[in-house]
Structure formats: C-alpha cells, structure tokens
Amino acid sequence: MGAAIRWGGAALIMCVVPFLLPLYEMDVYRKMLFWVALAISYNFLFGIAGQMALSHFAFAGIGAYTVVILMTQAGVPLLLAIPLALGLAGILAFIVSFAATRLEGFYLALATLAFAQLFIVILDEGGALTGGTGGLTSYKLPLVFGFEIQGPWLAIAMALVLLLTLAFLLRIDRSWYGRACRAIRDNGEAAAAMGVDVKRTKIMAFTLTSVMAAGAGMVYAFFDNTVNPPVFGLENAFMLLFMVIIGGSGSHLGAIVGAVLLRLLQDMLEPFVGQFHVMGLGILMVVVILVQPKGLVGIWDDLVGRKRAGRRKAKP
Amino acid sequence: MTAGKTFIEISNLSKRFGGLTAVDDVDFEVREGEVLGLIGPNGAGKSTTFNLICGYYPANTGSIRLDGKEIIGQPPHKIAALGIMRTFQHNMPFEGMSVTENVMVGAHTTLHGGLIPVLLGTGRARSEERALRKKADELIDFVGLSEERDTPVTSLSFGQGRLLETARALAGEPRLILFDEPAAGLTPSECVRLSEIIRGIADRGIAVLLIEHDMHFLMSLAERVVVLNFGSKIADALPQDIRNNPAVIQAYLGDAAVIGADTENGSGADA
Numbered sequence: 001m002g003a004a005i006r007w008g009g010a011a012l013i014m015c016v017v018p019f020l021l022p023l024y025e026m027d028v029y030r031k032m033l034f035w036v037a038l039a040i041s042y043n044f045l046f047g048i049a050g051q052m053a054l055s056h057f058a059f060a061g062i063g064a065y066t067v068v069i070l071m072t073q074a075g076v077p078l079l080l081a082i083p084l085a086l087g088l089a090g091i092l093a094f095i096v097s098f099a100a101t102r103l104e105g106f107y108l109a110l111a112t113l114a115f116a117q118l119f120i121v122i123l124d125e126g127g128a129l130t131g132g133t134g135g136l137t138s139y140k141l142p143l144v145f146g147f148e149i150q151g152p153w154l155a156i157a158m159a160l161v162l163l164l165t166l167a168f169l170l171r172i173d174r175s176w177y178g179r180a181c182r183a184i185r186d187n188g189e190a191a192a193a194m195g196v197d198v199k200r201t202k203i204m205a206f207t208l209t210s211v212m213a214a215g216a217g218m219v220y221a222f223f224d225n226t227v228n229p230p231v232f233g234l235e236n237a238f239m240l241l242f243m244v245i246i247g248g249s250g251s252h253l254g255a256i257v258g259a260v261l262l263r264l265l266q267d268m269l270e271p272f273v274g275q276f277h278v279m280g281l282g283i284l285m286v287v288v289i290l291v292q293p294k295g296l297v298g299i300w301d302d303l304v305g306r307k308r309a310g311r312r313k314a315k316p
Numbered sequence: 317m318t319a320g321k322t323f324i325e326i327s328n329l330s331k332r333f334g335g336l337t338a339v340d341d342v343d344f345e346v347r348e349g350e351v352l353g354l355i356g357p358n359g360a361g362k363s364t365t366f367n368l369i370c371g372y373y374p375a376n377t378g379s380i381r382l383d384g385k386e387i388i389g390q391p392p393h394k395i396a397a398l399g400i401m402r403t404f405q406h407n408m409p410f411e412g413m414s415v416t417e418n419v420m421v422g423a424h425t426t427l428h429g430g431l432i433p434v435l436l437g438t439g440r441a442r443s444e445e446r447a448l449r450k451k452a453d454e455l456i457d458f459v460g461l462s463e464e465r466d467t468p469v470t471s472l473s474f475g476q477g478r479l480l481e482t483a484r485a486l487a488g489e490p491r492l493i494l495f496d497e498p499a500a501g502l503t504p505s506e507c508v509r510l511s512e513i514i515r516g517i518a519d520r521g522i523a524v525l526l527i528e529h530d531m532h533f534l535m536s537l538a539e540r541v542v543v544l545n546f547g548s549k550i551a552d553a554l555p556q557d558i559r560n561n562p563a564v565i566q567a568y569l570g571d572a573a574v575i576g577a578d579t580e581n582g583s584g585a586d587a
Contacts (some may be wrong), residue, residue, distance in 0.1 A: 058553065081494050092356055121509065170436055171434055171437060172431065172434060175429075175441070176420075176429070176434075176445075176448075177431055177434060178423050178426075179413070179417055179420055181416075182410060183421045186409075186411050186412050187408050187409075187411075188436045189402065190409075191406040191410070191421070192391075192392040192396070193370065193392055193393075193394060193401070193402055194484065194485075194488060195393050195394075195425035195488060196393055196420050196421070196423045198393065243468065
C-alpha cells in the first residue's frame with residue numbers, strides 16, 4: 001500500500017510539473033526524463049549485468065526511427081506501431097546479444113560500437129526511408145482518441161515510460177534474476193558453477209534493456225518532431241556511459257543523479273562556454289573516478305558512513 | 317558412517333591436453349553420505365578430474381554417471397542443476413554482493429518461479445524470495461558466519477571466504493559437493509571448524525569428494541581415499557591402508573623411499 005502511494009505520488013508530481021513550466025523549461029524537463037529513462041536501463045546493462053555495451057543509444061534511435069517510419073510512411077496506427085517498433089528493437093537486440101555472450105569488456109565495447117556506427121551509416125544512406133543525413137522532420141504528431149499528443153503531454157508519456165522502466169528494473173534487480181546478473185558480472189565461472197546459465201542470462205539482460213531504450217526513444221521521436229542521425233551518434237552513447245559512471249555504476253539512484261546532473265551541467269554551461277562544456281564533463285569524470293570509483297553515490301555513502309562512525313566513536 | 321547407494325560413478329575416464337594425458341583411464345565412485353578423499357602429487361590430475369565432473373571440458377573417453385545417467389557433454393550450469401556443487405581452490409565470491417546474497421545465488425537451481433511472476437510481483441514470487449532468504453540465513457548460521465552477515469564480502473578473511481563458499485554450495489541442495497583443497501590457507505582452528513562442517517554435510521546424506529594436500533585434515537575425514545599419479549589411479553583404499561601402500565609412498569617420495577618402507581601392510585590397497 002505504501003509503495004502504491006509512493007509510486008502514485010511520484011507519477012502525479014512528474015505529470016503536473018510540465019504544465020507549470022514555461023515552454024523552454026518544459027522541454028528541458030522532458031528531455032531530462034528521456035535521459036534518466038535511458039540511464040537507468042543502461043545502468044542495469046552496464047553496472048549490474050556488467051556488459052560494457054555502447055549500443056544503448058542506438059537502440060533508442062531504432063525505436064524512434066521505426067515508430068516514425070511506420071506511422072508516417074506506412075500509415076500504421078500508433079497502437080500497432082508501438083509494439084512493432086519494440087518488437088523490431090527486441091529482435092535486433094537479440095541478434096546483437098549473441099556477440100555479448102562471446103565477448104567481454106573492451107571487445108564487447110568495440111563490437112557494440114561497430115553496431116552503433118553501422119546504425120548511423122544506415123540512417124545516412126537510407127534515402128527517403130530514413131531521410132538521409134537530414135533525418136525525418138515535420139511529421140504529424142500521434143493522435144490518441146482524436147487528441148494530438150504534444151508539448152507537456154509528451155512529457156507525461158515520457159514520465160510514464162520512465163516509471164514503468166524503473167518499476168520493471170527494480171523488480172528484476174531484487175529477484176533471482178538480478179542476483180544472477182550481478183553474479184556473472186562479479187565472476188562468470190563461479191556463477192556457472194552455481195547453476196546460472198551465463199549465456200541465457202546475458203542475452204536476456206541485453207535484449208530487455210535495449211527494448212527499454214527503444215521505448216524511451218519512441219516518445220523522444222515526437223519531442224522536436226524530428227529524428228536525425230547526429231542525435232543518435234556516438235557522442236550521446238558516451239554521454240550515457242559518463243552519466244552512469246559519475247552517478248555510481250550499479251546503483252539505480254546513481255544513474256538518476258548522474259543523468260540529471262550532467263544534463264543540467266550541459267544546459268547551464270553550453271550558453272557560456274559552447275562546445276567547451278564537454279571539457280567540463282571530462283574533468284568532472286576524472287575527478288569523480290579518482291576520488292571514488294563508485295561515483296557520487298559512493299562518495300555520499302562514504303560521507304554518511306564517516307559521520308556515523310564519528311558518532312559511534314563519540315559515545316563509547 | 318553408513319555409506320548409502322552410489323551417487324556418482326566414474327569409469328575409464330581419460331583426458332588429454334595435446335600430448336599430455338592429464339587423466340588416464342580413471343575409475344571410482346562416490347556414495348551418498350560418504351567422504352571420498354582424492355590425493356596425489358602436484359600434476360596428478362586431481363583438478364582435471366574435478367573439472368571433468370563439473371563439465372568445464374569434455375572427456376576424451378569414459379563416462380560419468382549420476383544415478384546411472386551419463387552427464388558427460390552437459391555444460392557446467394546444467395551439471396550444477398543435477399546436484400553437483402563445488403567450492404574453488406582460490407575463493408571466488410561475488411564481490412559486489414552481500415554475504416546473504418552470495419549464498420542466495422547458490423540456490424539458483426532450486427528456484428522455479430521464472431521472470432514473469434517476478435515482474436507481476438505475485439505473492440508466490442514474493443514468498444519464494446522470503447523462503448530463500450530464510451534458507452540462506454540458516455546456512456550462514458550452519459557454517460558459523462552469523463556475525464558477518466552484513467560484512468562486505470571483500471573484507472572477509474580467507475577462512476571466512478571458504479566458509480561462505482561452503483554455504484553457497486550447500487544452498488544449491490547438492491547431492492555431491494566437491495571441495496578443492498579446502499584446508500589450504502586456513503588457520504588450525506579454522507581447519508577444525510571446516511572439518512566439523514564437512515562431517516555434518518556428509519551426515520546429511522550428501523556425497524563429498526575432497527581434494528586435499530593436508531594429510532592430517534584428509535585422513536581424519538575421508539572414509540576412503542583414491543590416489544592419482546601421472547593421471548592414473550594407483551590406489552583406492554581405506555585411509556589407514558593408504559599410508560603403507562608402496563605405490564603411494566613411491567609416488568610421493570620417490571623410489572628410494574620404497575626400499576625402506578614396510579611393504580607387508582600394503583596389500584589392502586587397490587584390492
């Protein structure tokens with residue numbers, strides 16, 4: 001009951017906020033929700049399942065492009081386009097995930113990076129289907145019961161995708177499945193000796209989280225009424241990695257904190273220093289990793305732990 | 317100990333790595349509730365035998381039967397599901413997880429829920445999770461790690477890590493448990509504790525296969541000892557008979573030792 005109230009309350013606040021914000025701030029807000037949704041599913045893949053994949057943002061792009069192409073070029077209704085786009089992302093992820101079962105660490109990163117690059121090449125060369133380097137623009141927004149989903153309503157859609165993703169991830173993380181994923185991350189050989197099917201568990205983690213990315217990408221596609229290759233390029237793929245590492249990889253809260261912080265930093269720094277904001281992120285990344293490899297959440301735990309230890313010493 | 321029926325039966329097992337025959341036509345069996353010691357000089361093929369049983373690589377010839385059913389060719393996670401669990405020579409805990417969670421991973425093959433009930437948060441999934449946590453706590457008490465339940469796994473001592481691996485292996489409700497040099501690196505008091513635990517495991521009717529170099533530890537525990545040398549079995553006998561077996565003495569100490577050894581009592585071995 002308490003959980004229902006907490007989740008309901010969070011949903012209510014997240015859905016009311018966009019109506020209170022001016023247009024620009026509302027746009028910043030809904031894009032932040034998009035990044036948080038991606039960061040939490042990427043955290044599960046990278047921080048919990050231990051797969052150093054760089055294809056996560058590409059899957060968001062696959063969801064975005066597929067839903068737009070299906071609706072605007074094939075005339076597929078929204079309610080059918082959603083499962084079809086998720087299905088396509090799932091099938092592609094399933095295929096790519098076989099690489100994940102054979103490769104680890106640096107090599108998996110390279111293989112998934114190649115896939116992400118291939119996706120961009122296909123977008124660039126896709127002709128009328130993908131709109132080439134300019135992407136697809138000015139398509140019609142989806143209608144639900146004859147009502148056009150736009151502006152703050154898209155923020156609500158993104159908030160719901162985010163909460164659904166989080167609820168889904170928290171459930172599996174606290175189950176036998178989450179433990180199996182972390183066991184593989186920590187020691188694959190020992191996990192197999194405990195009866196964990198390493199290959200199957202890895203394929204499931206990759207496929208599930210990639211479909212989640214596609215789900216967030218679908219909503220994102222209607223934010224600016226445009227999808228284009230640079231958005232889904234490598235810069236953002238690495239940004240996602242920075243968010244999870246700076247926040248604290250393996251921690252859901254860390255992923256949320258990392259995504260919000262880096263988005264805010266980018267939005268605040270960019271008007272003043274332009275492209276140099278990337279340097280700011282780089283410095284932050286290095287500093288956080290040097291201080292505490294477990295990221296900001298790890299630093300917070302250290303501070304709280306020290307305070308508690310101090311109190312314990314104070315009263316013998 | 318009254319040894320029960322045969323649980324695992326190994327016959328004509330051979331494994332070659334290139335030109336080296338690591339395990340050469342070995343056969344032995346382990347019965348339920350029995351502690352079988354597996355000894356031999358370094359490079360004798362003990363660990364290879366373990367790895368063949370656990371399915372890390374396929375045997376070249378021979379068979380490994382569980383309850384009469386062939387298991388060669390099955391991958392390690394399926395063999396674990398058949399009731400064979402192990403501890404590692406060098407502790408291999410899941411470092412990012414708590415002591416309790418480590419033990420819960422060990423119970424992986426005993427769970428039946430699947431992922432859909434977890435996602436739906438069904439009552440059954442939740443009660444299975446609660447029961448699992450309780451079982452893990454009981455096993456942590458059994459091996460004597462109750463005080464360390466909330467300690468990060470990385471700050472456990474080596475001996476405590478060994479106990480954690482034991483609890484983790486037990487969580488899978490094994491019918492055969494393989495210990496790979498469990499006494500190595502333990503303090504004398506930890507050895508005594510581990511010895512009691514292994515005794516307790518066998519008393520539950522679980523078959524125990526024990527690789528060990530610490531003869532004092534092994535001889536007090538094992539009811540039967542199999543000796544390997546250069547991949548071949550050279551003895552399969554009671555512990556007291558192994559001590560006087562000339563082939564075993566030769567394997568460990570070389571030819572010179574046999575001349576001075578009492579060969580009369582060696583007749584019980586390998587009979």
